[in-house]
Amino acid sequence: MTVRLTPTALQAGEATLPLAHAVIGGSNVATLVTLFVVPVLYVMVKQSRR
Secondary structure, eight states: OHHHHHHHHHSOOTTHHHHHHHHHHHHHHHHHIIIIIHHHHHHHHHHHTO
């Protein structure tokens, strides 16, 4: 999704530029949270129940 919206984020469109930035940033943050934060929380909860 980030690659698809890169041309939109680089164009000088007044209406599409902020939307493209928000979508790219949100998808990047969601990916990082899914890859790093969720597994760490899972391990912490699993260890606390032992």
